[in-house]
Amino acid sequence: xxxxxxxxxxxxxxxxxxxxxxxxxxxxxxxxxxxxxxxxxxxxxxxxxxxxxxxxxxxxxxxxxxxxxxxxxxxxxxxxxxxxxxxxxxxxxxxxxxxxxxxxxxxxxxxxxxxxxxxxxxxxxxxxxxxxxxxxxxxxxxxxxxxxxxxxxxxxxxxxxxxxxxxxxxxxxxxxxxxxxxxxxxxxxxxxxxxxxxxxxxxxxxxxxxxxxxxxxxxxxxxxxxxxxxxxxxxxxxxxx
Amino acid sequence: xxxxxxxxxxxxxxxxxxxxxxxxxxxxxxxxxxxxxxxxxxxxxxxxxxxxxxxxxxxxxxxxxxxxxxxxxxxxxxxxxxxxxxxxxxxxxxxxxxxxxxxxxxxxxxxxxxxxxxxxxxxxxxxxxxxxxxxxxxxxxxxxxxxxxxxxxxxxxxxxxxxxxxxxxxxxxxxxxxxxxxxxxxxxxxxxxxxxxxxxxxxxxxxxxxxxxxxxxxxxxxxxxxxxxxxxxxxxxxxxxxxxxxxxxxxxxxxxxxxxxxxxxxxxxxxxxxxxxxxxxxxxxxxxxxxxxxxxxxxxxxxxxxxxxxxxxxxxxxxxxxxxxxxxxxxxxxxxxxxxxxxxxxxxxxxxxxxxxxxxxxxxxxxxxxxxxxxxxxxxxxxxxxxxxxxxxxxxxxxxxxxxxxxxxxxxxxxxxxxxxxxxxxxxxxxxxxxxxxxxxxxxxxxxxxxxxxxxxxxxxxxxxxxxxxxxxxxxxxxxxxxxxxxxxxxxxxxxxxxxxxxxxxxxxxxxxxxxxxxxxxxxxxxxxxxxxxxxxxxxxxxxxxxxxxxxx
Numbered sequence: 001x002x003x004x005x006x007x008x009x010x011x012x013x014x015x016x017x018x019x020x021x022x023x024x025x026x027x028x029x030x031x032x033x034x035x036x037x038x039x040x041x042x043x044x045x046x047x048x049x050x051x052x053x054x055x056x057x058x059x060x061x062x063x064x065x066x067x068x069x070x071x072x073x074x075x076x077x078x079x080x081x082x083x084x085x086x087x088x089x090x091x092x093x094x095x096x097x098x099x100x101x102x103x104x105x106x107x108x109x110x111x112x113x114x115x116x117x118x119x120x121x122x123x124x125x126x127x128x129x130x131x132x133x134x135x136x137x138x139x140x141x142x143x144x145x146x147x148x149x150x151x152x153x154x155x156x157x158x159x160x161x162x163x164x165x166x167x168x169x170x171x172x173x174x175x176x177x178x179x180x181x182x183x184x185x186x187x188x189x190x191x192x193x194x195x196x197x198x199x200x201x202x203x204x205x206x207x208x209x210x211x212x213x214x215x216x217x218x219x220x221x222x223x224x225x226x227x228x229x230x231x232x233x234x235x236x237x238x239x240x241x
Numbered sequence: 242x243x244x245x246x247x248x249x250x251x252x253x254x255x256x257x258x259x260x261x262x263x264x265x266x267x268x269x270x271x272x273x274x275x276x277x278x279x280x281x282x283x284x285x286x287x288x289x290x291x292x293x294x295x296x297x298x299x300x301x302x303x304x305x306x307x308x309x310x311x312x313x314x315x316x317x318x319x320x321x322x323x324x325x326x327x328x329x330x331x332x333x334x335x336x337x338x339x340x341x342x343x344x345x346x347x348x349x350x351x352x353x354x355x356x357x358x359x360x361x362x363x364x365x366x367x368x369x370x371x372x373x374x375x376x377x378x379x380x381x382x383x384x385x386x387x388x389x390x391x392x393x394x395x396x397x398x399x400x401x402x403x404x405x406x407x408x409x410x411x412x413x414x415x416x417x418x419x420x421x422x423x424x425x426x427x428x429x430x431x432x433x434x435x436x437x438x439x440x441x442x443x444x445x446x447x448x449x450x451x452x453x454x455x456x457x458x459x460x461x462x463x464x465x466x467x468x469x470x471x472x473x474x475x476x477x478x479x480x481x482x483x484x485x486x487x488x489x490x491x492x493x494x495x496x497x498x499x500x501x502x503x504x505x506x507x508x509x510x511x512x513x514x515x516x517x518x519x520x521x522x523x524x525x526x527x528x529x530x531x532x533x534x535x536x537x538x539x540x541x542x543x544x545x546x547x548x549x550x551x552x553x554x555x556x557x558x559x560x561x562x563x564x565x566x567x568x569x570x571x572x573x574x575x576x577x578x579x580x581x582x583x584x585x586x587x588x589x590x591x592x593x594x595x596x597x598x599x600x601x602x603x604x605x606x607x608x609x610x611x612x613x614x615x616x617x618x619x620x621x622x623x624x625x626x627x628x629x630x631x632x633x634x635x636x637x638x639x640x641x642x643x644x645x646x647x648x649x650x651x652x653x654x655x656x657x658x659x660x661x662x663x664x665x666x667x668x669x670x671x672x673x674x675x676x677x678x679x680x681x682x683x684x685x686x687x688x689x690x691x692x693x694x695x696x697x698x699x700x701x702x703x704x705x706x707x708x709x710x711x712x713x714x715x716x717x718x719x720x721x722x723x724x725x726x727x728x729x730x731x732x733x734x735x736x737x738x739x740x741x742x743x744x745x746x747x748x749x750x751x752x753x754x755x756x757x758x759x760x761x762x763x764x765x766x767x768x769x770x771x772x773x774x775x776x777x778x779x780x781x782x783x784x785x786x787x788x789x790x791x792x793x794x
Binding site for chain 1: 320331380778788
């Protein structure tokens with residue numbers, strides 16, 4: 001645990017002292033802010049505000065944001081040769097992977113928590129369905145964890161950050177579009193199976209509408225566990241390749 | 242130009258064999274998964290794989306040995322199997338939780354939680370002799386819609402302890418089953434794709450019990466009402482009187498009422514014909530199972546004997562639905578002097594009057610095409626008519642007859658639909674029928690507004706009467722003129738029979754009731770400034786500071 005904590009602290013420190021991380025955060029807030037104001041303007045005098053607006057928007061944006069947060073984590077260590085140093089240190093591969101993953105997830109959680117500002121604003125000017133919103137936030141938090149775990153996996157497979165980001169984005173895009181499998185695949189059974197495997201399929205019809213289902217939590221937790229396990233195996237493979 | 246010699250070594254052939262072996266085996270497994278059985282195509286692929294493996298083993302036996310016994314392979318095989326094992330465990334946990342249906346409804350209106358009225362209806366399902374199945378038709382493009390609906394349907398399955406089950410059918414893949422439903426219930430479309438039916442002991446669907454689930458956007462209400470209708474199917478019988486020249490409920494022409502008849506049956510009510518003349522002649526009674534009797538535009542008057550039969554039926558708590566056209570024959574149905582009109586006035590405080598309504602304000606093509614101007618919602622009959630911003634819910638009567646509602650009635654009564662202040666009742670029926678001309682004559686004509694639909698309810702006997710000043714508003718030719726006409730008929734019949742009280746889901750449940758957002762422009766501007774400029778701006782400036790510090794360091 002101590003080794004995980006040390007790596008976690010080091011990575012968090014890296015996020016907080018990296019101009020790129022701030023740039024990503026600024027872009028994140030600008031986009032969510034535009035989205036929030038757009039919906040606000042459309043709702044005035046017509047309807048109540050959409051409780052899951054920001055989480056639903058983030059479910060799309062994570063395809064691009066998650067790889068940006070994870071592309072550096074292991075690829076850079078591999079390129080600079082520091083990963084070999086880490087592997088010789090008295091830490092397990094699981095400590096390295098967990099520490100890096102938790103730091104990315106923590107940074108994402110901070111960004112997500114900052115968007116609560118929109119909910120405070122809404123609560124001040126209206127009477128939003130905050131419980132529904134909370135459910136959607138829990139969903140997008142788990143969704144983000146799964147997206148980051150997939151990003152970390154690709155960061156471990158290559159030493160090139162751009163390649164890692166591209167592969168992550170491609171994978172996340174496929175897992176996002178899997179929600180629309182029925183539009184492409186002619187067989188309904190297969191289309192449903194693919195939809196069940198998609199990240200968005202476990203968010204758009206449950207968390208986003210204010211319903212938390214145990215199976216969706218299991219799905220996101222499962223994706224995180226599997227992706228991290230494979231990442232550990234990939235890191236471990238450096239010892240015997 | 243220099244010629245390069247291409248040399249093919251044993252290693253090259255061995256590598257080709259290894260690739261062939263891997264490709265063949267993978268393709269074979271893929272075909273096996275896709276088809277779900279061992280087909281000839283899979284066998285050929287496996288054969289090619291084995292052939293490739295033999296080539297590999299013959300050409301580079303050391304590589305094969307290393308592959309199966311080397312350190313890298315040991316580790317990678319262990320990694321692969323442990324990953325597969327982990328995936329298997331995750332999939333099993335997922336399937337277990339999916340079947341357990343463990344949910345937490347976070348919505349303010351508890352939209353995904355079955356309410357008490359639904360649980361009461363489900364008690365009836367538990368007592369029923371047969372199971373019920375929810376059958377949804379969803380094409381592959383509608384998988385998301387299916388998932389949303391399934392959130393509700395599976396709660397019914399759990400709450401009914403499995404007495405209600407779910408079945409989803411792709412109409413494109415199983416057109417024969419879809420056709421069975423279309424034949425019984427009409428089209429299957431996005432808004433009309435969910436049905437209920439009893440399940441036979443052998444597990445098949447009882448096609449005769451199919452009931453369509455209305456799709457109003459409030460799933461719990463729609464499904465619960467449909468279950469109620471299914472449970473009540475056969476309990477209510479509606480008779481169409483046929484001995485006074487009424488419209489034929491089995492006639493498919495524009496002058497028939499087959500659409501209405503089929504609609505009533507689709508709602509779970511039984512319909513049948515009733516010959517009032519024969520019953521009166523034989524000294525009989527209207528059947529005890531009659532929930533209501535419909536008089537769909539009678540032409541001739543009822544005899545005293547027939548009035549006695551109707552009165553006896555009403556005294557027993559019966560209900561009659563009278564659709565009275567203006568009959569230009571002075572001895573026609575419900576014209577002044579008709580004993581039945583007098584009977585209605587004396588006992589229920591409502592009657593028709595010999596005046597055709599002319600409404601220059603609330604009308605369609607001509608002032609004789611009278612539309613609903615005012616609607617009373619004191620009974621369920623008028624509650625869905627003339628909805629705000631829904632002009633299609635107005636009623637339209639082509640030549641409407643005025644109705645008189647007594648202000649000192651012997652029983653509860655009232656009007657449902659009223660003409661406008663500008664309307665009047667044309668009493669010169671001869672001129673109207675001969676030359677289709679009308680003009681207000683202060684001495685003879687009756688000033689508006691005037692009711693065109695009225696009800697009466699004797700709370701002691703539970704007798705109910707609904708009188709409508711138009712006979713053809715729901716004939717096959719007129720029913721699509723406006724949705725309001727069909728609503729008036731449906732809700733009128735539901736009120737008369739008491740059917741609506743048995744199946745209606747309480748209003749208000751499942752509605753979140755979140756207030757519409759109201760913000761003034763300055764506040765909106767402040768929010769915009771804070772969230773689009775200040776918040777990202779602060780983070781951006783912090784990034785610049787960090788960058789400058791790193792630059793100096």
